[in-house]
Amino acid sequence: MINPTMLFRIKNSWSRFTTSHPKFPMFLQAASKNNVIQENTVLEIKITTPEGKNLSTNVKLTNDDLALFNDLKEMAR
Incomplete structure (x- = not known):
């Protein structure tokens, strides 16, 4: 079973990471939209x-x- 507290921590950590490194999620979105991950x-x-x-x-x-x-x-x- 997934620990809700751990999910909350991961969500907060991801938010801080994307604030510090905004190009990374943009890269992932571009890869997803352009169908390069197959x-x-x-x-x-x-x-x-x-x-x-x-x-x-x-x-x-x-x-x-x-x-x-x-x-x-x-x-x-």
């Missing part, structure tokens, strides 16, 4: 530390991944 799409994440170290990975999306994203989108409404 099966076999590759998502890549790259992290660069202040010291210049890099770490990156990627995933090729499956139908199960898309179902998870849709569930999260519905839960956010």
